[in-house]
Amino acid sequence: MANLRIHVAAIVWLAAASLTAQGDAEHAKLKNPVLSTPDSIAAGRAVFTKACAPCHGVNATGGSGNDISPPSPDLTDAEWQHGGSDGEIFFNVKDGIPPDLNMGPFGGRLEDDEIWKIVNYLRSIAKK
Numbered sequence: 001m002a003n004l005r006i007h008v009a010a011i012v013w014l015a016a017a018s019l020t021a022q023g024d025a026e027h028a029k030l031k032n033p034v035l036s037t038p039d040s041i042a043a044g045r046a047v048f049t050k051a052c053a054p055c056h057g058v059n060a061t062g063g064s065g066n067d068i069s070p071p072s073p074d075l076t077d078a079e080w081q082h083g084g085s086d087g088e089i090f091f092n093v094k095d096g097i098p099p100d101l102n103m104g105p106f107g108g109r110l111e112d113d114e115i116w117k118i119v120n121y122l123r124s125i126a127k128k
């Protein structure tokens, strides 16, 4: 009986894990609908400077954090802890990053196309 319970728990856990993985896969597949043009990059830069630079730094190279926010990662390097495709970055910004939401959701504050423009801006300043 105890064994059965462990199995059921394992199945529930696996189902939950695969659902999460599926969500990420869906996000990863999403294409950026906003073309990367000089205009969209400049617009993304302007939004980034206001909304993101206080934590991630004016050049998006990361911030040291303070007593309300932990250090914010460099967004110009090739390291993405939460997914580095356009769609994953988009949803991390729109929905925030659980569970602590130190990276809060911007969906209520920014339009979708503003977030896509930020993605274009980040691509344009990515370290090669």
Ligand code: HEC
Pocket: 048, 051, 052, 053, 054, 055, 056, 069, 070, 071, 072, 073, 075, 079, 080, 081, 082, 083, 084, 089, 092, 093, 097, 098, 102, 103, 104, 106, 118
């Ligand atoms: C209050 C500070 C703060 C603000 C403002 C902020 N961030 Fe973040 N951001 C963080 C922190 C802290 C993390 C790390 C979260 C974690 O790993 O749990 C993070 C993580 C991220 C990640 C994930 C990086 C990775 O390695 O996968 C992206 C992308 C990101 N932020 C983009 C943005 C953008 C774009 C904006 C502006 C719209 C923004 N952030 C505004 C603090 C902030």
